[in-house]
Amino acid sequence: MEIKKAYLSMIKAFPGGWDAMAAALGMSRDALENRIYERxxxxxxxxxxxxxQAFSGTTHFAEAVAQGSGGVFLKLPSGGDHDREELLDKFNELYAELGDLSTRFKESVADGEIDKREREGLTDAGQHIHRTVQELLTLTFQIYCRRDRAADQN
Incomplete structure (x- = not known):
């Protein structure tokens, strides 16, 4: 996700859109538009x-920065009570995403070339897989690893 697209997505996600986001930021709509469109x-x-990002309740900005840096943003599951069923659900999500990547790959290389749109689709599918794997590992460790004794003492 490009940075500008992230800004626009955050504005769209905020109840009231442009006018409400501008007001929440303490500026006029024109001032916000000038900044977004770099006028x-x-x-x-x-x-x-x-x-x-905080106002919109999204992670779009973090995702755009991570992707622009060649990485992937991953919002990890918070600590708390997680169960094995959640872990199974995460494994099933991963399997579905791998199937999606496989399908996209097959369709993308059918003509012997991957175009820009296909590359973006494959990249997006790959990033979803990375996120899901990290979420799966975090849940696994939260469920099956003993807590650090030093953390329990604090």
Whole structure:
């Protein structure tokens, strides 16, 4: 996800859209648009982007930064009571995503070439798989690993 697309997605996810997001940030809609579309030498500060992300209840900005850096953003499951059924659900999600990647791959290489759209689709599918694997491992460790005794003492 590109940074600008992330901004637009966060605005769309915020109840009331552009006008409400601008007001929440303490600026006019024009001021927000100028920053998003980089008019008049303006741009969105990282702090503003993080605030937009918090207001929208999304992780779009973090995802865009991670992807732009050649990585993947992963929001890990929070600590708490997780069970083996959740772990099974995560394994099933991973299997489905692997099937999706396999299907996309087969369709993408059918003509002997991967175009830009196909590459984006394969990349997205791969990033979903990375996220799911990390979530699966986090759940596994939360369910099956003993807590660190030092953490219990604090």
């Amino acid at each position: 008049k030498g303006q741009s969105v500060l990282v702090e503003t982007a993080l605030q937009m």
